[in-house]
Amino acid sequence: MFLNGELVPTLAKGCAVLGAGGGGETRTGTLSAQQALIDHGSVPLVDVDELPEHGIVMPIGVIGAPTIGLEKLPDLGAARRLRGEVERRMGAPVVAVMASEIGGSNGLLPLAWAADLGLPVLDADSTGRAFPEVQQVAMHVAGLKPELIALTDTGGNVVVLHVVSGEWAERLGRNVAVTFGGCATMVDYPMRLALARDVVLHGTVSLAMRIGSALEAGGDGPVSNLVAELGARRLIDGKVADVERRLSGGFVRGSATIEGGGADAGRLLRLEIQNENLAAFDNGRVLATVPDLICVLDAHTGEAIATEVLRYGQRVAVIAFPCHPIWRTPRGLDTAGPRAFGLDLDYVPVEDIEEATCV
Amino acid sequence: MFLNGELVPTLAKGCAVLGAGGGGETRTGTLSAQQALIDHGSVPLVDVDELPEHGIVMPIGVIGAPTIGLEKLPDLGAARRLRGEVERRMGAPVVAVMASEIGGSNGLLPLAWAADLGLPVLDADSTGRAFPEVQQVAMHVAGLKPELIALTDTGGNVVVLHVVSGEWAERLGRNVAVTFGGCATMVDYPMRLALARDVVLHGTVSLAMRIGSALEAGGDGPVSNLVAELGARRLIDGKVADVERRLSGGFVRGSATIEGGGADAGRLLRLEIQNENLAAFDNGRVLATVPDLICVLDAHTGEAIATEVLRYGQRVAVIAFPCHPIWRTPRGLDTAGPRAFGLDLDYVPVEDIEEATCV
Numbered sequence: 001m002f003l004n005g006e007l008v009p010t011l012a013k014g015c016a017v018l019g020a021g022g023g024g025e026t027r028t029g030t031l032s033a034q035q036a037l038i039d040h041g042s043v044p045l046v047d048v049d050e051l052p053e054h055g056i057v058m059p060i061g062v063i064g065a066p067t068i069g070l071e072k073l074p075d076l077g078a079a080r081r082l083r084g085e086v087e088r089r090m091g092a093p094v095v096a097v098m099a100s101e102i103g104g105s106n107g108l109l110p111l112a113w114a115a116d117l118g119l120p121v122l123d124a125d126s127t128g129r130a131f132p133e134v135q136q137v138a139m140h141v142a143g144l145k146p147e148l149i150a151l152t153d154t155g156g157n158v159v160v161l162h163v164v165s166g167e168w169a170e171r172l173g174r175n176v177a178v179t180f181g182g183c184a185t186m187v188d189y190p191m192r193l194a195l196a197r198d199v200v201l202h203g204t205v206s207l208a209m210r211i212g213s214a215l216e217a218g219g220d221g222p223v224s225n226l227v228a229e230l231g232a233r234r235l236i237d238g239k240v241a242d243v244e245r246r247l248s249g250g251f252v253r254g255s256a257t258i259e260g261g262g263a264d265a266g267r268l269l270r271l272e273i274q275n276e277n278l279a280a281f282d283n284g285r286v287l288a289t290v291p292d293l294i295c296v297l298d299a300h301t302g303e304a305i306a307t308e309v310l311r312y313g314q315r316v317a318v319i320a321f322p323c324h325p326i327w328r329t330p331r332g333l334d335t336a337g338p339r340a341f342g343l344d345l346d347y348v349p350v351e352d353i354e355e356a357t358c359v
Numbered sequence: 360m361f362l363n364g365e366l367v368p369t370l371a372k373g374c375a376v377l378g379a380g381g382g383g384e385t386r387t388g389t390l391s392a393q394q395a396l397i398d399h400g401s402v403p404l405v406d407v408d409e410l411p412e413h414g415i416v417m418p419i420g421v422i423g424a425p426t427i428g429l430e431k432l433p434d435l436g437a438a439r440r441l442r443g444e445v446e447r448r449m450g451a452p453v454v455a456v457m458a459s460e461i462g463g464s465n466g467l468l469p470l471a472w473a474a475d476l477g478l479p480v481l482d483a484d485s486t487g488r489a490f491p492e493v494q495q496v497a498m499h500v501a502g503l504k505p506e507l508i509a510l511t512d513t514g515g516n517v518v519v520l521h522v523v524s525g526e527w528a529e530r531l532g533r534n535v536a537v538t539f540g541g542c543a544t545m546v547d548y549p550m551r552l553a554l555a556r557d558v559v560l561h562g563t564v565s566l567a568m569r570i571g572s573a574l575e576a577g578g579d580g581p582v583s584n585l586v587a588e589l590g591a592r593r594l595i596d597g598k599v600a601d602v603e604r605r606l607s608g609g610f611v612r613g614s615a616t617i618e619g620g621g622a623d624a625g626r627l628l629r630l631e632i633q634n635e636n637l638a639a640f641d642n643g644r645v646l647a648t649v650p651d652l653i654c655v656l657d658a659h660t661g662e663a664i665a666t667e668v669l670r671y672g673q674r675v676a677v678i679a680f681p682c683h684p685i686w687r688t689p690r691g692l693d694t695a696g697p698r699a700f701g702l703d704l705d706y707v708p709v710e711d712i713e714e715a716t717c718v
Contacts (some may be wrong), residue, residue: 157527160519168516175538179530 023104103130222302382463581661
């Protein structure tokens with residue numbers, strides 16, 4: 001299968017949903033990917049088995065606070081600078097680009113980088129969603145240490161990290177991104193295909209395409225289509241009553257309040273945010289938490305609204321659906337469960353939370 | 360000439376003076392260098408001409424706030440981790456270690472690292488003193504861009520910077536040091552000897568030895584010996600009346616007030632500090648500024664007191680003496696003159712400042 005500019009809007013809708021509020025709003029990512037696919041031609045979407053085992057897959061994405069991306073355009077030359085570092089250090093050719101996270105703009109920009117490099121995109125990613133921190137990836141859950149991490153800014157600086165743990169990758173990578181002005185393009189955990197095969201989350205680009213297609217289908221309307229496609233819980237229908245959002249330590253942090261309407265009149269849903277939607281509370285009762293995905297959808301189009309563009313008055317539906325199973329393992333929860341984000345909550349899978357609390 | 364443990368205390372006295380308050384107090388540096396020279400044997404002190412042109416000289420030192428060094432011992436294994444990076448990236452062997460700055464502990468620790476690596480120490484450095492910022496080195500004044508900069512912490516993390524300018528080296532290197540807990544061991548501007556020959560400041564280890572020897576000689580007393588050796592101005596004799604010192608952005612910043620005694624009774628000298636002593640004022644009148652060296656000396660031993668151990672009640676003499684001529688060039692002053700530190704002052708060479716203002 002080839003990815004071309006016409007498929008990008010559908011893919012973007014799926015990536016926005018899988019972003020769980022994060023990964024960067026998809027408007028500039030859509031335009032950047034489309035332009036790159038026009039400039040360089042379409043990009044093959046491939047599975048691990050189509051690539052040589054000795055070759056390297058290069059997971060890539062933007063690290064930083066998504067709000068920065070509202071003013072700073074993606075760095076489309078970044079992949080070239082970073083590929084050189086990866087190949088020099090690892091002594092093998094990069095044979096495919098992969099999204100570090102399929103969520104948000106970070107699911108789209110790898111198309112642009114792959115087109116620029118003349119490489120295919122792997123139908124896989126490292127998270128199956130978007131997460132704010134560097135070590136919140138499948139490779140860390142699998143117990144791997146990043147062989148190298150490389151970051152670059154639009155000015156042409158390149159920083160290479162050789163770290164003793166994923167947590168150090170986050171500390172150092174975050175501070176480098178902040179020093180670069182709030183965001184950076186990063187390659188993290190580049191791997192031989194022989195290793196990647198057993199670790200990455202397969203089929204997530206295709207999943208994003210399916211989600212996008214469900215939103216574009218007719219029938220009962222986009223939100224209902226999406227709920228059916230994902231097996232999601234619909235947490236509330238209403239409007240955004242309040243957003244508190246700030247830049248802090250290279251993240252967007254804050255919270256949002258959704259005021260119920262219609263059948264949900266009188267209810268208030270509170271969302272806690274760190275780049276992504278971390279948890280949803282109804283009058284202090286937990287409705288859903290990381291690592292499950294919580295999405296704020298436009299009530300009419302069903303399109304997911306990123307945390308950095310959430311604002312007062314938007315008519316929305318909030319849904320939640322299960323994360324990839326690796327995040328529900330003990331090490332998955334250590335890495336990206338509620339306590340990994342400082343939330344003093346035990347994780348309960350969203351489908352097990354008492355039905356009565358949902359719509 | 361060989362440097363052995365017995366010479367270290369003399370060298371340390373010289374390095375403390377050339378530190379101009381910075382480069383780290385020399386007590387732990389002295390002990391570390393002595394121990395390494397016992398463990399690994401003495402280290403040759405060599406000139407550029409004794410080394411192969413194609414080989415690499417590795418300038419090395421500690422970056423960060425000197426106060427951190429009061430609690431965190433030097434990382435004696437750091438040079439091994441950094442040499443590997445340098446050789447891999449530059450494709451040539453490291454044949455000598457050089458102090459990035461001869462001032463303070465940073466003039467002593469290269470002996471320990473050289474001993475550990477089994478390499479000679481070059482009789483040279485990049486500053487002829489100590490300066491707080493990464494780009495404040497002779498290579499930057501010569502218009503060179505660092506080919507690479509590598510930092511490491513005691514935990515074994517290594518960060519490699521490929522930067523577009525010395526200023527970016529400072530921004531990124533500083534933030535990495537802060538992320539590492541306030542300090543890091545850094546190799547900056549490693550170079551082929553063929554290039555280093557024309558750029559580094561030659562003979563500065565020997566200079567530090569001469570200064571240390573002058574302090575140890577009898578005669579008129581250590582402070583007077585030193586003033587004669589250096590052609591220094593004696594700015595005030597008195598005691599430390601006040602010190603204001605804080606950690607800020609990976610630097611020690613603050614000021615100190617020296618209250619005159621004896622012939623200087625009634626005078627107050629104020630020192631502005633950013634790791635090093637930046638400027639000395641007498642009732643608002645400038646007595647000396649960077650890039651010239653301002654040193655606070657113990658009134659009895661003549662030994663220089665680092666800014667991080669300056670404290671109320673110390674009996675001191677403050678002296679100032681001319682910097683290396685490269686710092687008085689236009690680009691030298693752009694890099695490390697008063698305005699480079701945010702001081703709204705024109706530079707006047709210390710020897711040209713009106714005699715009447717000095718003792």
